Amino acid sequence: MLSIKNLHASIEGKQILKGINLEVKPGEVHAIMGPNGSGKSTLASVLAGREDYTVDSGEISFNGKDLLELEADERAKEGVFLAFQYPIEIPGVTTTNFMKTALNKIREHKGLEPLDAVSFLKMMKEKMKLVEIDQALLSRSLNEGFSGGEKKRNEIFQMAMLEPTLSILDETDSGLDIDALRIVANGVNKLKNEDNATIVVTHYQRLLDYIVPDFVHVLFNGKIVKTGGKELAMELEERGYDWIKEEAGVA
Amino acid sequence: MSKLIKEDIDKFFIGQFEAFESSLNGESKKPLHAKRKQAIDNFRSLGFPHAKHEEYKYSNIAKIFGKLFNVENLSDNSFSLSLDEASRYFIPELDAIRLVFVNGVLNNDLSDMDTLPKGVHIQAIKTAADDYAEDFDKHFNTHEIEGADNFSELNTAFTNGGVFVKIDANAVVETPIACYYFNDAKNADVISQPRNLVIAEKNSQASLIESYITLGENTSFTNAVTEIVVEDDCVFNYYKYQNESDQAIQVGATMVHQLGKSVFNGVTLSLNGAMLRNNLSIAIHKEHSETNMYGLYLLDGKTHVDNHTVVDHKVANCESNEMYKGILDGQSRGVFNGKIFVRQDAQKTNAFQSNRNVVLSDDAEVDTKPQLEIWADDVQCSHGATVGQLDMDQLFYLRARGIDKQTAKSMLLNAFASDVLSNIKIEAFRTLIENKINERL
Numbered sequence A: 001m002l003s004i005k006n007l008h009a010s011i012e013g014k015q016i017l018k019g020i021n022l023e024v025k026p027g028e029v030h031a032i033m034g035p036n037g038s039g040k041s042t043l044a045s046v047l048a049g050r051e052d053y054t055v056d057s058g059e060i061s062f063n064g065k066d067l068l069e070l071e072a073d074e075r076a077k078e079g080v081f082l083a084f085q086y087p088i089e090i091p092g093v094t095t096t097n098f099m100k101t102a103l104n105k106i107r108e109h110k111g112l113e114p115l116d117a118v119s120f121l122k123m124m125k126e127k128m129k130l131v132e133i134d135q136a137l138l139s140r141s142l143n144e145g146f147s148g149g150e151k152k153r154n155e156i157f158q159m160a161m162l163e164p165t166l167s168i169l170d171e172t173d174s175g176l177d178i179d180a181l182r183i184v185a186n187g188v189n190k191l192k193n194e195d196n197a198t199i200v201v202t203h204y205q206r207l208l209d210y211i212v213p214d215f216v217h218v219l220f221n222g223k224i225v226k227t228g229g230k231e232l233a234m235e236l237e238e239r240g241y242d243w244i245k246e247e248a249g250v251a
Numbered sequence B: 001m002s003k004l005i006k007e008d009i010d011k012f013f014i015g016q017f018e019a020f021e022s023s024l025n026g027e028s029k030k031p032l033h034a035k036r037k038q039a040i041d042n043f044r045s046l047g048f049p050h051a052k053h054e055e056y057k058y059s060n061i062a063k064i065f066g067k068l069f070n071v072e073n074l075s076d077n078s079f080s081l082s083l084d085e086a087s088r089y090f091i092p093e094l095d096a097i098r099l100v101f102v103n104g105v106l107n108n109d110l111s112d113m114d115t116l117p118k119g120v121h122i123q124a125i126k127t128a129a130d131d132y133a134e135d136f137d138k139h140f141n142t143h144e145i146e147g148a149d150n151f152s153e154l155n156t157a158f159t160n161g162g163v164f165v166k167i168d169a170n171a172v173v174e175t176p177i178a179c180y181y182f183n184d185a186k187n188a189d190v191i192s193q194p195r196n197l198v199i200a201e202k203n204s205q206a207s208l209i210e211s212y213i214t215l216g217e218n219t220s221f222t223n224a225v226t227e228i229v230v231e232d233d234c235v236f237n238y239y240k241y242q243n244e245s246d247q248a249i250q251v252g253a254t255m256v257h258q259l260g261k262s263v264f265n266g267v268t269l270s271l272n273g274a275m276l277r278n279n280l281s282i283a284i285h286k287e288h289s290e291t292n293m294y295g296l297y298l299l300d301g302k303t304h305v306d307n308h309t310v311v312d313h314k315v316a317n318c319e320s321n322e323m324y325k326g327i328l329d330g331q332s333r334g335v336f337n338g339k340i341f342v343r344q345d346a347q348k349t350n351a352f353q354s355n356r357n358v359v360l361s362d363d364a365e366v367d368t369k370p371q372l373e374i375w376a377d378d379v380q381c382s383h384g385a386t387v388g389q390l391d392m393d394q395l396f397y398l399r400a401r402g403i404d405k406q407t408a409k410s411m412l413l414n415a416f417a418s419d420v421l422s423n424i425k426i427e428a429f430r431t432l433i434e435n436k437i438n439e440r441l
Helices: A040-048 A072-078 A095-109 A117-130 A148-162 A178-191 A230-239 A242-247 B006-022 B025-029 B031-046 B061-068 B083-087 B125-131 B133-139 B150-157 B392-399 B405-421 B427-440
Strands: A002-011 A014-024 A029-033 A053-062 A080-083 A090-094 A166-170 A197-202 A215-220 A223-228 B097-102 B105-112 B120-124 B163-167 B177-184 B190-192 B195-200 B205-215 B220-230 B235-243 B248-258 B263-272 B275-284 B290-299 B304-313 B319-328 B333-342 B350-359 B365-374 B380-388
Touching (some): A014 A040, A014 A053, A014 A223, A029 A040, A029 A230, A040 A053, A040 A072, A040 A080, A040 A166, A040 A197, A072 A080, A072 A095, A072 B392, A090 A095, A090 B392, A095 A117, A095 B405, A117 A148, A215 A242, A223 A230, A223 A242, B006 B031, B025 B031, B031 B125, B031 B133, B031 B150, B061 B248, B061 B275, B083 B105, B120 B125, B125 B133, B125 B163, B133 B195, B150 B220, B177 B190, B177 B220, B195 B205, B205 B248, B220 B235, B235 B275, B235 B427, B263 B275, B263 B427, B290 B304, B290 B333, B290 B405, B304 B319, B319 B333, B319 B365, B319 B405, B350 B405, B392 B405
Parallel strands (some): A029 A197, A029 A215, A080 A166, A166 A197, B097 B177, B163 B195, B190 B220, B195 B220, B220 B248, B235 B263, B263 B290, B275 B304, B290 B319, B319 B350, B350 B380
Antiparallel strands (some): A002 A014, A002 A053
């Protein structure tokens, strides 16, 4: 589904990603872990098409398409979804209106008719249950005045609405209490099927107790320096990241 | 055609006044004319405001007038505007008392005021000066107000074609009064100086819309003054809408005298013109009054819009809220100058002001200046001004959900404008403005 080859990316002339290789197949969950500043969020942003970053070299193909040729909205239409680490507040745009516009743009791209108001509301109600989010919240301005937990739940709600094939969760666990974390993880798990894939970007192992990864990759200094199963995450939890740095020969 | 300099313009208007005066015959003996003469004398001392006047520093009306206006090709005020043509500029689906002005003069044939709601009096200002002499004595050009300037004097001097509106005490007028000011500049340049007096007697409610339209490719110069007197327990809603031609120069003063304990809501919407200057002056004379001023300027091309507002808190326990927003593209320019006076007696005043701007191009410019003069010590006043670009993080967030750049941009700008537009309480009018904005974004 996703194939990243030798990806180099920089921001304002500073090199952040220094040769990433990653293969993701349908039905898989990949965790990307690493210390702060290792390039985890940059990787997530580059995949989603954020224009602040420059891709210096390498390839990303997604379901046979050259992802780097596509604008951010085109990537979303192809099925890429980024759950933001810091969801943006947009005063004056309600979540409902935002989702209706987004959903219909994606449907249009797939050659489907726009969803009528009744079906849209029905779908919203269904997906709301998944992340235990309140209707009143969705009629308010997007993320404005939402708590940290509400913002993250809103991200997963949007993911449920748009039904992406590749979801990238960027530090979705940061700032979440354990109850909210369970709700969010539960939502993600329910959305999982054999045709879609998830990349979980996180600093801590805790989220991976709930969203169980098939592969764990450790990102350090812009490169994936170690790959293993979920037990690697446990090891990182116990031993920290220093031994990884040593192994990578940078200490 | 050579460019006119300020002295030429002064001379031109004095000459115009002399011609106007000589056409008046017996009317020149009436009290109204004494006010005109006083006004032209006042005008004479400083003449046409130009860039050296502090308040016109950013909006050099004299310069653009001198550049665009051809006094050799001045309309003789004959016009060919038909109802059919005019109706294309009326607000669609709006049930209104319609007042149509052509070149500054109220036109009965194009207006629709045959059956007025109970408690509403409308008539040409010239005859109303006789028929409502008492109201005129009391209110016409009698209340001093901050923000009045030499353009207001010039307008007073040419008081002739405007309208007088009176809302009787206790009347609730649900049908808005819509004024359409047409300048017929199809064959020649036009000057129009409508002067209106609106009196809302105690415990009445009414809404007034003023819309300005220039037809044709020639230059128009509008110098409008609308005085609004608001008495005790009134709620008065005022809307000004400017979607003018590229050759339209306009100075418009709205002078609101909140003589009684009252609520005044004003919304100013500016979309197009050569140079548009809005002087909105509000004096609060009685305690427990409320004043709300909203504005949106959505500009592109070379349009220049200048909003000068003054709210004068003369007494205690009043509240004023002001929110002006600008979206500027192309080589447009926006000027905002918001003055708040809180006089010594005006304790417990709450006065809030904000001016926010989004600049979409490298060549657009905004000059914003809040001015607070506070003599009372127990007050709450705040002001803020921002000039920025479209928020790239917001834009990316929308795009990351599959919304294309153009749609995302339009969503964000509509959201930005929405808290001004939500104050347009007349649905048909709000719909029109929303459509105009969507066309533009």
